[in-house]
Every structure is written in structure tokens, then in C-alpha cells.
Amino acid sequence: MTTTNSPGARLRHLLAGPGLITAPGVYDGLGAHLVARCGFSAAYLTGAGVAAAGYGLPDIGLLTATEMVDxxxxxxxxxxxxxxxxxxxxxxxxxxxxxxxxxxxxxxxxAAVQLEDQAFPKKCGHLPGKELVSAREFEDKLRAALDARADENTVIVARTDARGPLGIHEAVDRANRYAAAGADVLFVEAPRDVDEIEQIAAQVEAPLLINMVYGGLTPDTAPGTLSALGYRIAIHPGALLVPGVLAGLDALRRLGGTPPADFTPGPRGLFDLVGLREWSAVAERYRAGTPDPA
Structure with missing residues (x-):
């Protein structure tokens, strides 16, 4: 079925037009209203933001599909x-x-569903220690996603996290494989520098999405530069989340609170505020091969 005024159709109309689509990250109704009222043409439902702000959890695969759908x-x-x-x-x-x-x-x-080739449980794309499924396994997931759409206009975004564990060349190869499998938009997570951003743009034969993470691994790059390179979508997951955290800590400090002295406003610092160290200890305790405590 194809619906001409569906959310997916509206996004495809934007993708067919000129310029870069800037999609601020949202994780609740208030932020979504702010993005709409400020005139942005698209928004991004950030898993990290939903985990941290919605449920007080780090982005390490703890959320369920039901929680994200809600x-x-x-x-x-x-x-x-x-x-x-x-x-x-x-x-x-x-x-x-x-x-x-x-x-x-x-x-x-x-309007669009973003899927990634990490193994479960996944991690934030800007944290170390990510593990991947095989490209073939992820292609099976992509085919399932494409076949499952009730509206053929719904955009399927394929994200590869191969840059961290396997390097930029494997990341580009996987992105092109996923494009050949039918993904509508390709997302190579966490390029490390401008050269890699340019390499992805030159070598991936598909519409591209790039992730601008505050304090993350990818350098902040001007929208005009991204547009000139051919990127179609830039997501900014922390656009509302990071300023909100900083303002909240400052407000609590002025009330007499003592914010953590070692806090840094990047992915690791944010997730430490919501228990990353503690959850990592839980994972390590039950990791296969870890001896039981005496």
C-alpha cells in the first residue's frame, strides 16, 4: 500500500528536495512541540534520549520495543x-x-525506522566495545523490515556501527551492501574525522544520514559542508537533551546541590549520570566465563 500524505511520504518529499534536512533529537512531547514550533522540517526520536530522560537508563540496550513505541x-x-x-x-x-x-x-x-547492525544488547554508537552481527544477518533483517511496511513510503534507515570495531573500509562496504539490499537511507555511525566524513560521502552510493553527537567521536561539521558533500539528513540527538542536563545541574547547584565534579557533557558523562557504571558492573558479573564470587 502507498499513502501519498503519510509520514513517510512527507519525509520522502523532503529527501527529493534540495538542501540538508536537520532533525533535532526529541524524546518527549514537550521537545517534539518545541521542534515543530521552531520550524524544523523533521525530528529524530533518539534512543539515547528516551533511555536517559524517559527511563533514567544508559543507552546500552536496556529499553524494550514497547517502551520506544510508546x-x-x-x-x-x-x-x-x-x-x-x-x-x-x-x-x-x-x-x-x-x-x-x-x-x-x-x-x-x-516516517522512518532506523535499524542497526550491532549485536544485542547494543550500545550507544559513541561508546567503546560495540559488537556486530554479520552483514548477511543484517541484510535478512533489512529484507524483513522492507517487507513488513504497510506503507511503501515508510523510509528504512540502515545504520552500520562497523567503523569502531572493524574500520572505515568495512563500514563503507557494509553501507553499500545494505543499500543494495534495499535500504532507503544509509547511516555510517561515528566517523572519526573530516576525511572519513568525506570518504563516506564519496564512496557510499545512497542517500546519507550523519549523526552529530555533542561530545561524541564525530567532529561537529557545518550544515553547509555536509550539504555540499551530499549528505541528506543530519540528526542532532543531544540538541535538547544536553542543554537540559547542563541547565538542570546548574539549577540544582544554585539550590545548594553538589553536581558530580567529574561530569563531562558527552555520551559517557551523560550515561554515567543514569547508572552506566552500575549497569556495566551487572553485565560483567554475569558475563560468560566470569567466576562466581567467593
Whole structure:
């Protein structure tokens, strides 16, 4: 089925036009209203933001599909006609789980579903220690996502996290494989410098999305530069989240609180505020091969 005025159709109309689509990150209804009222043409449902601000958790694969779909529905309703690009992590399982995820996200009103090739449980793309599934396994998930769409205009975004564990060449190779498998937009996570940003633009044969993470691994790059290179979408997951955290810490300091002295406003610092060290200790305790405590 094709719906000409669906969220996906509106996003595809933007992709067919000129210029870079800037999509600020949202994770609740208030932020979605702010993005719409400030005139942005698209928004991004940030998994990291939903985890941290919505549930007080680090972005290490602790959220469920149901929790993300609930937030997607709230954000999509608040955004109105502004299309929402929604983070769906690994699809929350194998191909059959991806089918259910895509159907639920569409019913929630999203314009695009973003899937990634990390193994479960995933991690924020700007944290170390990521593990991947094989490219073939992820291609199976992509085919499931494409087949599951009720509206053929729903955009499927394929993200590869191969740059960290396997290097930029493997990341580019995977992105091109995923484009050949039918993904509508390609997302190579966490290029390390401008040369890599340029390499991705030159060598990946598909519409491109880039992630501008405050304090992350990718250098902040001007919209005009990204547009000139051919990038079509720039997401800014921390656009509302990071200033909100900084303002909140300052407000609590003025009330007599003592903010953490070692806090830095990047992904690691943010996730430490919501228990990354503690959850990492839990994971390590139950890691296969770890001896039981005496």
C-alpha cells in the first residue's frame, strides 16, 4: 500500500528536495512541540534520549520495543505534520521481531525506522566495545523490515556501527551492501574525522544520514559542508537533551546541590549520570566465563 500524505511520504518529499534536512533529537512531547514550533522540517526520536530522560537508563540496550513505541507515538502526535525519524536499535531481535517492530512504529506514526547492525544488547554508537552481527544477518533483517511496511513510503534507515570495531573500509562496504539490499537511507555511525566524513560521502552510493553527537567521536561539521558533500539528513540527538542536563545541574547547584565534579557533557558523562557504571558492573558479573564470587 502507498499513502501519498503519510509520514513517510512527507519525509520522502523532503529527501527529493534540495538542501540538508536537520532533525533535532526529541524524546518527549514537550521537545517534539518545541521542534515543530521552531520550524524544523523533521525530528529524530533518539534512543539515547528516551533511555536517559524517559527511563533514567544508559543507552546500552536496556529499553524494550514497547517502551520506544510508546515514546514514538507521543512524539509523532506532538509533531503533527513534521515527520519523525525513529531509532529502533537492532529491531529488538531477529527478522520476525523486526517485522513486529516496523509494524508497531508505523502504527505509532513515524516516517522512518532506523535499524542497526550491532549485536544485542547494543550500545550507544559513541561508546567503546560495540559488537556486530554479520552483514548477511543484517541484510535478512533489512529484507524483513522492507517487507513488513504497510506503507511503501515508510523510509528504512540502515545504520552500520562497523567503523569502531572493524574500520572505515568495512563500514563503507557494509553501507553499500545494505543499500543494495534495499535500504532507503544509509547511516555510517561515528566517523572519526573530516576525511572519513568525506570518504563516506564519496564512496557510499545512497542517500546519507550523519549523526552529530555533542561530545561524541564525530567532529561537529557545518550544515553547509555536509550539504555540499551530499549528505541528506543530519540528526542532532543531544540538541535538547544536553542543554537540559547542563541547565538542570546548574539549577540544582544554585539550590545548594553538589553536581558530580567529574561530569563531562558527552555520551559517557551523560550515561554515567543514569547508572552506566552500575549497569556495566551487572553485565560483567554475569558475563560468560566470569567466576562466581567467593
Amino acid at each position: 515514546r514514538a507515538r507521543v512524539a509523532a502526535e506532538a509533531l503533527g505534520d513534521v515527520p519523525l525519524i525513529a531509532d529502533a536499535d537492532t529491531g529488538y531481535g531477529g527478522p520476525m521481531h523486526v517485522v513486529r517492530t516496523v509494524r508497531a512504529y508505523e502504527q505509532a506514526g513515524v
